[in-house]
Amino acid sequence: MNDKTEELRDIFTDVTDGEETVTEAQEDTRGSLEKDERTDQERLESVVSQMRERYEFEGPLSTDDYIAVARGFYDGLPDEELADELGVDEEDVFEARLSLHLIDDADADEVDLVAIRNREEDDETLAAEYDVTEEQISRYRRVAAAQDESRTANDRYRDEFDSILADAALSERMTTDVREDGLEDATEGMETDVDF
Known part of the structure; x- marks a missing residue:
């Protein structure tokens, strides 16, 4: 070692209280985004409650009814069918969708x-x-x-519904597709016309 290197090493050990190394064990983390630990139902309740407070919804529907309207909208159910399920007028469902920004x-x-x-x-x-x-x-x-x-509101609430309901539907569809594809691959080339 030359003099400069020795001098730097001495400074390093003085600064680190005599430690020979300053590396720490790294944690094995997966991803950098924080995961919301709440259930989809809790997240929906939160969004609907925020909207009810901000926009002062009027009408006969409860928070659970509004959540049912949102779920039905993302499931592609018509207002008439949702109204029958909830036991309310079709106009109430239409107004609820507009209140939730689900157009x-x-x-x-x-x-x-x-x-x-x-x-x-x-x-x-x-x-x-x-x-x-x-x-x-x-x-x-x-x-x-x-x-x-x-x-x-910068479509904030609609984005929240998309995040909760559209992502859940996509995830479910992808899981089903993977299962079906896996079964198809596993049975490919097998004889299925077998007499017992």
């Missing part, structure tokens, strides 16, 4: 929501212009208002 493309398929969003004409005038009923225009305006409300 479907079919909710306003006959008009351009951007075009009617800021129009000041009454429902009758717009209904005549778009050749739809006044009830439909009223509905479209409620959909547009719900979209605006969601955008104002």
